[in-house]
Amino acid sequence: MTVFTEQTRERAREIIARYPADRSRSALLPLLHLVQSEEGYVSPAGVEFCAEVLGLNKAQVGAVATFYTMYKRKPTGDFLVSVCTNTMCNVLGGQQVYDTLAEHLGVGHDETTADGKITLEHAECLAACDYGPVMTVNYDFFDNVDAQTALGVVEELRAGGRPMPTRGARLCTLKEMAVQLAGFADERDGAVADGGPGEPSLRGLRLAEQHGISVSGFDPNTPIRSKAEADQAAAEAKAKAEAAKPAPAAEPARPAAVTGSTAPDVKAPDDKSPQVRTAETRQPDAGTAVPDAPGTKVPTDGAPPAPRDAQAAEAAGAAANPPAGDGKPAGDDAGAQQRNLKEAQK
Numbered sequence: 390m391t392v393f394t395e396q397t398r399e400r401a402r403e404i405i406a407r408y409p410a411d412r413s414r415s416a417l418l419p420l421l422h423l424v425q426s427e428e429g430y431v432s433p434a435g436v437e438f439c440a441e442v443l444g445l446n447k448a449q450v451g452a453v454a455t456f457y458t459m460y461k462r463k464p465t466g467d468f469l470v471s472v473c474t475n476t477m478c479n480v481l482g483g484q485q486v487y488d489t490l491a492e493h494l495g496v497g498h499d500e501t502t503a504d505g506k507i508t509l510e511h512a513e514c515l516a517a518c519d520y521g522p523v524m525t526v527n528y529d530f531f532d533n534v535d536a537q538t539a540l541g542v543v544e545e546l547r548a549g550g551r552p553m554p555t556r557g558a559r560l561c562t563l564k565e566m567a568v569q570l571a572g573f574a575d576e577r578d579g580a581v582a583d584g585g586p587g588e589p590s591l592r593g594l595r596l597a598e599q600h601g602i603s604v605s606g607f608d609p610n611t612p613i614r615s616k617a618e619a620d621q622a623a624a625e626a627k628a629k630a631e632a633a634k635p636a637p638a639a640e641p642a643r644p645a646a647v648t649g650s651t652a653p654d655v656k657a658p659d660d661k662s663p664q665v666r667t668a669e670t671r672q673p674d675a676g677t678a679v680p681d682a683p684g685t686k687v688p689t690d691g692a693p694p695a696p697r698d699a700q701a702a703e704a705a706g707a708a709a710n711p712p713a714g715d716g717k718p719a720g721d722d723a724g725a726q727q728r729n730l731k732e733a734q735k
């Protein structure tokens with residue numbers, strides 16, 4: 390098993406210290422980048438390390454690590470080459486770029502060349518459709534690529550070169566990139582670069598300007614308000630709207646009951662959608678307990694279920710799922726499951 394270095398442990402403590410003491414689990418994302426910076430991927434040892442330093446269990450860490458594609462679950466090459474094959478790039482030749490690289494490198498999706506240098510993957514939209522087809526190397530962009538330029542980039546990388554991406558800083562290895570993503574400065578020369586938006590991204594703005602189109606009342610210099618200021622403004626707007634409401638009209642006098650009528654009672658129309666009715670039947674009040682949640686007692690006499698204390702529920706769940714220190718992932722404790730089931734059936 391990998392033993393993480395003292396420097397990594399020191400950095401882990403620094404990351405955790407960035408968050409409030411009772412919110413340390415928020416440090417999980419940068420911590421996963423941190424372990425990836427040491428091993429090149431999030432190994433089982435990396436998962437255990439994160440669980441240990443955050444007091445979580447391995448299943449909780451694994452659930453996050455497997456959700457985000459930037460966390461690699463098996464050894465990955467020095468350079469992760471991602472080719473966008475989503476709709477826009479695809480119609481512009483993205484698939485051809487991917488196929489050419491796959492054939493040249495002799496690897497498929499999420500596979501690494503034998504020299505450990507390049508991992509190839511096809512990617513969903515890389516959020517640069519205006520530069521399509523695009524590919525990234527360790528998340529730095531190469532815009533408007535074709536098969537030949539893509540081949541040139543990977544060959545230069547395999548030969549030990551560091552080609553300059555179209556935008557951003559010079560390329561670094563995946564491990565070096567993971568250090569940055571964990572929130573630590575990269576001190577190398579040219580490791581960080583910035584730049585304004587390119588002309589393709591500004592095309593819509595230019596057209597709007599040419600045609601005199603503007604959004605009425607939009608002031609790009611409007612300062613961004615703090616949350617307290619925004620809350621206060623919302624409260625004032627609400628109070629103003631309440632004050633402007635017309636007073637409710639007096640209830641009209643009911644007509645005298647018609648005796649002897651044979652007309653059937655007519656119910657008020659129910660204009661709720663079937664989905665809303667179903668949701669209300671399942672959970673009459675979002676503030677009340679969820680009927681099928683373990684530990685929730687659903688009364689059978691029609692009384693509304695008692696609200697469940699969220700903190701107590703969380704504490705009970707944590708107690709039933711000990712952290713990774715004991716080597717067991719969540720859900721392995723059959724006793725806890727039985728207790729939950731019994732509680733739910735009471």
Ligand code: FES
Nearest residue numbers: 473478515517518
């Ligand atoms: S479709 Fe390729 S970047 Fe959006």
